[in-house]
Structures are given as C-alpha cells and as structure tokens.
Amino acid sequence: MTIAPDKNSTELVVPEGHVKLVIDGVEVVAPKGELLIRTAERLGTVIPRFCDHPLLEPAGACRQCLVEVEMGGRPMPKPQASCTMTVADGMVVKTQLTSPVADKAQQGVMELLLINHPLDCPICDKGGECPLQNQAIAHGRSDSRFHEHKRTFPKPINISTQVLLDRERCVLCQRCTRFSAQIAGDPFIELLERGAQQQIGVAKEKPFQSYFSGNTIQICPVGALTSAAYRFRARPFDLVSTPSVCEHCSSGCAERTDWRRGKVQRKLAGDDPQVNEEWICDKGRFAFRYATADDRITRPMVRDAETGELRESSWTEALQVAAAGLLAARDANGVGVLTGGRLTVEDAYAYSKFARIALHTNDIDFRARPHSAEELEFLSGTTVFTNPDNGVTFQGIESAPAALLVAFEPEEEAPIVFLRLRKSARKGTTKVFHLGQFTTPAVEKTFGTLLACVPGAEANALNALPDHASDVVELLGKPGAVILVGERAAEIPGAFTAVARLAERTGAKVAWIPRRAGERGALAVGATPNLLPGGRHVANTAARTEVERTWGVEEGSLPANPGRDTTGILEAAANGQLSGLVVGGVDPFDLPDPALAEKALAQAGFVVSLELRPSAVTAHADVVLPIAPAVEKSGSYLNWEGRRREFGTTLEGTGALPDCRVLDTLAVEMDADLFTQTPAAAAADLARLGEGAPSGSSLNVAAPLQSPAGAGKAVLATWHRLIGNGSLQVDEPHLAGTARPVVAKVAEATAQQFGLETGGYVTVSTERGAITLPVETDDLPEGVIWLPTNSGDVTVRATLGAGHGSIVSVSGGKS
C-alpha cells in the first residue's frame, strides 16, 4: 500500500518494510520491492507501458516506461525502465511529467514501435480500445519520419482454431508468451527468429491448445491476437459493457459482458483479486452463443391432446394446463422435482419452495449427475455451512502449505482453482497432491505429486495415507492445508467418509468443488431431499417450524420425511410411484443411468419442463415453459467457496422470464404463494430465512474391497473435460476446435494385455453399448482404462451406462 502524501505534515512516517522516495517532487512511502511504475500509478501518474502487466513477471522489453532516476544524489546515466526497477530509499524519480529526458525517451520508443506497425486500425479489432493507438494519439508524433519499407508478414495466421495472430501488429511485448509460460503453464507460443523478424509463433502441428488462450487476446496491448469468435463483430464504442458472473463452473468468475443491439458479442475477464484475479478460462470466455441458438424456445408449449405434438400456446394456457396437471399428479402419487446444477440461487430457491408448498413434497434434487447418499450426508452436514470466512477460499489455496485433490481434476472441472494451485505451487508455497489415476497435464503444471489408485479405490487410498504416505499426512497437518474434493467423489463409495476422517485427523480444511455453477447455491437453498433452505434438516421439527413461520404457511404443512434423491425420483416415476415430474435444465444423458431417466420421463403421468432449448426432457414434456438464460436475468451464484456472486441483467427487455418468476406464477395457479416474482424478491425472501443450525453429519460408509475386474475387463476411470459436448457449448465451433483430442488412456502393460497398439483403437463396451476410440498409453494403474465422459463421439453415460469405477469390457481394434 502507498500512503498518500499529506501536504500538511512535514514528515512522512515510514512503516516497517517500507521506503521513502520522491516521484515528480512528491514524497511517497511505498513497500519494499514494489515496482516504480505501480508506485507512480497510485500517485496518479500513469507511465505508459506495453509489456508490463501486474500479474506477470517483469520483462522490460518494450522500453516504453522509461523514467529518470536519481540514487543517493547521483543521477543514473541512462533512463530506467520503471516496470523493472523496484523502489529504494532516497530514490528520486522523474517521470515524463517533470523530466524532458524521460519524455523524449518515451516519445522515441513510441515512434520506433510505430515504424513497423501497420496502419490498419480501421480493420483491426483492437481499434478503439488499443493501448498503442491511445498512446500514439496522446503522445505520438502527428506525422511520421519513417519513409522506408515496413516489415510485412502474411496475415493473419491461426495459432489455434480460436486465436488468430497478426504478426505485423505485434509489438513483441511478450505478454502472451509470458502468460502462457508463467500463469497457464501451456508454453505453446514462443518467440521465433530475431531482430525485426522476431515474431510470435507456434511449433508446427502444435497449435495453441490451452484452456486459457483467450486471456492472451485480452492482455495483448495491440491487435496482434484476436479471437475467431469476436473477429470484426463490433467496435468498442458501440458496445455496452455489463459486469457479469460466469455461469459455467463453480468458480464464479467476474466477467464483463460486451453486447450491442440485444446480442452478446464477447465476454472478457473481470478483475476480482479474491476470485479469478484477471483471468478466465476459454469456456467462460467463448461459450455464450447457446443463448442465441436457432432452436431456443421462446414461447410456452403445450402437448396437443389430439396430435400428441407440442404446440405453441399462450402463457395463460400453458400455466393453466401445467397447474391442473401438477395438481392432479400431486393428489395422485405426488410429483418429483429435478433442477439440474445450473440455476441461480434465486431460481433454485423458487424450485425448493415450489416443491415444498405447491407440491407438498421433499422429492427434489439438484444433482443431475452421479450422486450418493454419502455425498448428500457430507454436503448437508458440512459443506452447506462453509463460507469464505470459515472455509477454503481461493486465497486460502494460495497460502496453503499443502493441497490434496481427491477425485478432482482442477484444470477440467474448475480452471481458476487450477490457476491458483499453479500460482502457489510455482512460488513454492503449496505442495499439491493429486489422488487420481494418471499424471494429467494439471498434475505436471501444478508441480504436483500423483497418488495413483484404481478408480473406486480412492477411499482405500485415503485411509491408507498415514501408513504409506506419512509425509502427505504430515504436510496436511500444517495450518492452512486444504483438501479439495470433486464431484466424482460421489461415484466412489466411502470417499467422503475417508476425506472427513483425514480432515479430522490432520485438521485440514475441506472444500467441495462441484463442476457446475449452480450446485452450491442449490444446496444452500434446500433443493435437496433432506434440507430446507439454510441447511435446516427437514426431519428437524424446530427447523421446519421456523421455515413454516417465515414462509407464512400453516404449521405442520411442510413434509417431514426426507424425500427421494434424483435416482429415487426417476425410479419412482418409472414404476408409477410418482405421477408427475417438474424438470428444470436437466440433460438426462448426464445422469448416472440415462436409460432410467428416459423411461421415467416416458412413464411419468405429467411432465413440466422449464427449458431453454429442446432436449430429451422436452421431448416427453406435457408443458414446456421457456426460461431466461443467464444474460437475460439477474441473480447470483454461490461459488464453491460459498461466496455470493451477484450479477445484474445484461440484456434487458427480451421478454424471457427467469425460472423463479415462472414458478411463482405457476404456484399462484396452484393456489400457493412463493413470493419469488423477481430474483430480487426471491433473494429477499431467502434472506429472511437466514441460516439454520448445523445438525452434524454421521458419515460412516466403508470403503469397499476391490475385486479383480476379470478377464477381458478393466476398471473405468472417467471425468468430464472442460471443453466437450456440454449443452452450453453449442454453436461454438472455434472453441470446440481447441478441445483436447478424444483418446482412451491405458497403462503400457494393460495395452499389451488387451493387445492394443499405440496409435491404434480400443473398443470399450458394456451390455448397453460400445465405444471405439484411439488409445494412448500413460501411467495409469494396470487394469484401468480412462475415457473422457462426454467428448466428441465418446458419451460414456449415454452409450455405456457406466461411470467412474465401473467394470467395462475392453478389446482391441476397430469393432
């Protein structure tokens, strides 16, 4: 921190670890090690710069930030780069404001930067928001003394399907290469050649395949790096920028959404030092066109009794039909609610309240993915009560001495968590341990240690840690150590029990990091079979009464028995124990048993679907109610830390309604009042409830003994990739092109055992179906095969009906 100079006091107090210096005649106190350019900036003097970036290591390459420096009364012979020089006691600095030398030096560098810069600002995407352009207009010469030939390159070149490089515009500041090497750990772009021919480039047949490549576009100080998605789409002066929050993973990154004429043009990383610093992943940046997909549902639809087809209807008709159907189903065998993991807190709250007071049921579950009772016990006993004050945070990860990752693939599931892990591991602060199956890129890039085990045996491995890896346990015992658990843990019996035991033993803090943005919020508002909002257990009479009073419903009217979970709801619907379903944003192919889901949807007497685009659910729905995508509504997400990430409406007046509004009106038709007409109303209603008292959890699931897979069989390891077949990634061909290759992975020995050739194909099958894909060898345990869960043609759940830890048949060659 800088202490602002106080004109009245004669003597500035220099705190411990600080130095006093003079910048442009103003005395200033700055912490030791701070760069001059930052100290000056806080005094209000912006020294122009191109290569400098606060989150990257200094380079001193562009020489734009030269200032005059005097040390100990002696002026330094040359102007110094203020982006590389740290403050020192007694230093006297003169910036361009007071030093003609510095001013001349900066103008000189500016002129040199421009001699080889093309005059194509009118067609350059950066035009209008370009630091070089601004600097040239503010401080450059009005005419050029350069009458020679500019250096030219063929332009532009694709360095990935998403990122285009125009080498003529590049000022070689190395921000992109430094970002890739230092922050992302994907050094796929490098400087090539030298002198004026120096250029950024990629190796042949090694495109810029990084999950964070979009950040290089954002930090490029010129228009050298542009994105295929935004290329030529708009101009900054015609864009409206709205702060927003990413709707993809559970990190809850701050974003800036730029839009014009009712259409989102691009997303940029917002600056939030507590969460995402200044970075976002490519999915968060580029995957937004799902909201403008051609097949987006904009009108309510009702299944026509005569034709059996869905037809567009008025809201009044659709809501009446839905209310009548749901009331009938409720009074028959009851209705179950499936909410998916992508809802805002406010929307999830509306579902939770709708289930309780309109449908009189606890049959509600947000987990549209493999899940277990053990997971629910863990989440409702522990996770729901964590928040940034008492739990793990991004900044906590950065200062943790050790981080143990259990069934969690950070780069694929929560990329910003990965960046933090890498940042602190690179500084040498955090030692990262990955309990997984093979050395993934994330293990390498977090300088981590792989604790390899057979899928499903993670709990056993955790229990055995004290015996086999006492160093890990010892490190986890240090204050600040963290254990990060991924959603895959729900597929591993005993995993949560083992994690809880390890945490108890070591004192490490545990964080559950789901893959989807809405899961943590849905948990908090009780979109689960056993919880009411605020972590109150449904079986707890006092808690129930508290909620009943706040909601203004009759005492004793809330159902007291825990409801069915997702699989339970689907099974009940499939065999007629439930008469209806309300489904919001669930893709049946993400569920552990898609076949069961299909059957349930087909068998359920009455299905109401709240959806954005046609899906397997709308195909069976009796009423389809269109809802608003994230950019067309306001609300908040609870990120994995438990931090509230509020955002406003980006695109106003589109007519799309958030789920909470639709449910509120539907409830009115059913003679119940949710008081969730708007997200703000829903939030206020939720706030009145506050948080309940922790009831404690009793986790006691034994880790199963692993039995051999059997001849011709292997144990399946699988998880989702960041860029894959997700429904929010449609209409993004450029993004899809940067997905990692779809391959199966096995150990060398396993490959030999099954007669698989490197570079050949493998067929993985269950009684449901078979998948054939290329195979690679890696350092997996023997008898294990890894597949991406949902990438390209590989759809593990839909085709195989299998998951992490399942036994699958493996055979060689193309079937």
Next chain:
Amino acid sequence: MFESLKGFGVTFGTMFKKVVTEEYPEVKKVTAPRFHGRHQLNRHPDGLEKCVGCELCAWACPADAIFVEGGDNTEEARYSPGERYGMDYQINYLRCIGCGLCIEACPTRSLTMTNEYELADDNRQDLIFTKEDLLAPLLPGMEQPPHPMRLGNNETDYYVNGPQLAKEAGQ
C-alpha cells in the same frame, strides 16, 4: 374602394415577377454538386466493395443513424480486398441529419454522398436503407462480388495503385 384596388395592385404586380415556385415533382431541380443527398457505398474498379466494415462512419455519426457489422473475407467469398468487409450496413434515414461527418470519417472513400434527395416514404421500415440499397451500381467492367481480387494480389495494390487502376479500368 381605393384600398381594395391597392390590394389587387399587389396581386397584379406579382403576376409579372419571376416565379420562385419549384415545379416539383414535375420538374426536378439539379442540386449543387456538394449537396448532401443519399449515401452511396462505392466499389473498386473490378466491382469489389470499398467498405471494410470498420464502423468509423457509425462512430462519427452524431445521430446514431448508422449500423455496421464487419465480416471476414474468405478465399471462397470475397467482397472487398483485404481481410474485412462490411457484412451488414444500414443507414436509418429517419435519423440521418445529412451532416456528412460519416463521409469524412471513411478511411477508404467507400462512403460518399450522392445528390439524390428523394428520401421520403410512408413507413419506417423502408427508410432503413441496407447495403443492397446503398451500394453503387455495377459499371461496365465491374463484376458482382463475391469474386477474387482482379486488380492485384493484395489490398495494397488496390489502395496504392488505385487511381491508376481506375484510369486503366475506365479505358
């Protein structure tokens, strides 16, 4: 009596003065060459569009009457020399004040103004002129885009040698 004669006198006298009434629309007056009439999007001598979709006209417009969205020329479909062309171009003549700042902003001399002043209609929609309405007609020797660059290998040939090319194309 005398007063009324005086009044007729004015009328009578005026009958022999020069008539200032414009006989529009029967007789259409020729405007001054500098008159700010309807816009036109010009073409290169081979028919490729000069517009690069830079949106500087939209930026300069004080009435927010212009909407432009750029597009990417490909080898298969080329509308202008270079990388970028104006994919969508609209001028809303309900908003346009004819100030001509857009013309000054245009870096490629693509946007100019004609002397056409008949810009009235009975509905709003038809007064939003799109690219099809604004593009200059194809002159002899011009070819309807998309087509490859006929006058050089890159956009530099078009801009640096433009006047010479235009002269040759005119011959």
Next chain:
Amino acid sequence: MVNPLTPVLTKRWTEPRSWTIETYERTGGYTALPKALKAHPDQLIQQCKDSGLRGRGGAGFPTGMKWGFIPQGDGKPHYLVINADEGEPGTCKDIPLMMADPHSLIEGVIITSYAIRANFAAIYVRGEVLHCIRRLNAAVKDAYAKGYLGKDILGSGFDLDVVIHAGAGAYICGEETALLDSLEGRRGQPRLKPPFPATSGLYASPTVVNNVETIASVPFIVNGGADWFREMGRDRSPGPKIYSLSGHVTNPGQYEAPMGTTLRQLLDMAGGMKDGIPLKFWTPGGSSTPLFTAEHLDVPLDFEGAAEAGSMLGTTALQIFNETVSVPWAVMKWTEFYKHESCGKCTPCREGTYWLVQILQRMVAGNGTASDIDTLLDVCDNILGRSFCALGDGAVSPITSGIKYFKDEFLALCDQNSKVLAGANA
C-alpha cells in the same frame, strides 16, 4: 619502435604444435595450478584484485572484484562460465588464443573455479568456429587424462568438470546474461539485472562470467605475482593485452603489448599502413566503440585513455581504414550487421537498427537528404541508453561518431550532383 616486452599471453603461439599439452607443460604450463591449489581460494581472489586485472571482454570490470561478489557458503552450486562467443566485428583475439594455446585458458579456468569454489565450468564458444571447438575438446580431454580436471585434481580434493558448449552464432549471446540463457537451453536474450549473475546466474546459482583472455591471464598472475603484472601497462589498466589489427595495415594480426600502447606504436610493429595510403579512421575496440581518426594516433589504448578520447577500449579490435574507404558505406555495413544481429527483445534496438539501415542504404544509394542526417542522429539518440542491454548502445556508436568526424561525407552523399561514392567498392 618494436616493443621490447616479452610476450606473455602469446608467448607459446610460435612454438611448434603449441596447442598440445606436452608443449604447454614444456613451456611452463600447469605450474601455476599446483601453487594455486595450495593457496586458500580467498588468497587467489585477493591476488587477482591486487593485480588490477580488468575484464578483457570490453567493459573492463575488475576481475577480482567480480569473483569477490560470489556469495560463499550459501549452499548453492557455483559456476564459472567462459565467454568465448567472440562476435564483435573485427575482434579475433580469443579464437587464435584458444587455437594456439588452449591449455592456458583451461589452467585459468581451473584456478578461477577453485577461487570461486565452482565445481563446474562451461566454455561457451561461438558455433561457427568448429576447428576451435575441436581443439578445445581435445585439450579438455588431455587435461582430464593428466588429472588436471575431474575428481580430486592433483590430490587437492578439488573437483572440476569443464564442458565446451557450442553456441549457434548469435551476436547477442556474447552478452553475459543472454549467454547464460542460451547455455541453459533457452532463447538467447538478455535477462533482467538485477539479479546479477554473481548471485543468480546459470540455473539461478552464483556464476562468474569471464572473457577468454581474462582467464588466460590468471595462470600468469599466479606464477608471476600481482606486482609483476602491474609492471605492465598503466596504473588503472595494468597487464598485457592482445591488440588485433585488421584492415589496411601491412601485416594485420595479433600484437601483444602492454595496456596503454598507442596505435602509432602498434602500426610501427605492423609495418605501417598498407601500400602507404594514409589512415582515415579506425575503431579502437570493434565496431561498437566510437570511431577514431588520424588525430587519435597517440591515444593510449587502455580503458581510461580510450574513454578520455571519447571512445571505449572494447575488445581492442583495431579495424584500420585508409583514405579509400567511404565512412557512410562502412557505417552502413556495420549497421547492417547490428540489424541482423539484434536479438529483438527490446524496441529501440530491434526497430531502431531496422530503421537506421534503411536510411543509410538510401543515403549510400544517393537518395538521401540533409534532414536524413538529423533523423539518423535523433534515432540514435532514441536508442542510446534506452535499449535493454548494451548492444543497442554499440549499434549507434559507428553512426554518431561517423557523423561527428565525417559529416561532410554524409552531406556529400545528399548532394544530388555527386553520386560517386568514394570507396564503395573497396
């Protein structure tokens, strides 16, 4: 006047098969090593300081002081790196030294490594001089065979491994931090200083980077003592120096003389100007040092003398040009070299040399104007002291000094009536 001094560094060059270890040992080689190994390393550093030996790579930094900067007892490995990436135009002293007397360098390396407590030393040789690399490799092999390198050298308990590393012919890799990056296998571009190599050099460990000639002097200092060394040369620049004379002299080549010898003396040794054509201009230490003219024949060529006269001693590569050579043409050629060799890291050097070359080429082609001279000087001013490393400063030296002494020639080129370029084809 032929200098009466007994050659020091070059004394073995005329021996038959001077490069062999046998010749070296026969002529008093490897006698300093046992003495050094008996001494305490700090004594050696002190002796080097006392001798006043200054770096021979161009900057003239006191060598003993450089060794003294290495933090001792820090638990990190220490490294010695020899900068044999001789790339400065006109400079040809290190390669002949390594060709004729590689063992003097190796003995110096062993003594220096012992002094700075390094157990690994690398000699970074420019890749083009394959013959030199072969000879060094052979010499290192011989030294290992004789027990001068490897484990427990001469029973002293001191271990040292020496590696010969071939660069890829980049001028920038003569800059010490770029050399270290290149040696680590990375792109050869200068690093930020601080941290300096003395604390964070090769693989982020304390490293001494010294020139070949500097280190080759070390055994002689150990044998002869600091006082003997100080007998040669001048007070602040003592010792012998190899002067490389090239260009229009009768006998170009290496001339070893005490520091502070003048060009007039050196020309006497070299048989005077070739064909008697008078001297026009010369560089005291490669093209990165500002030009001198015939006025400067009596400037004492040591670090202070050259600096006082407005130039730098550099590598003592004296490129001598007679009246037939056009200054603008020579300056253009040098600038073309700098443009080709600019590493590209910083803007002033990368873009500036690109620009300067084009202006000079245009002027030499007879299409310049008088305002181009002002532009040249202003661009030079924008490069000098603004670039990341000293190479940018070096690139503008020939231009600014050329215009300083020979502005008329530049102006003459701008005269549209006289397109004849003196000596353009020389």
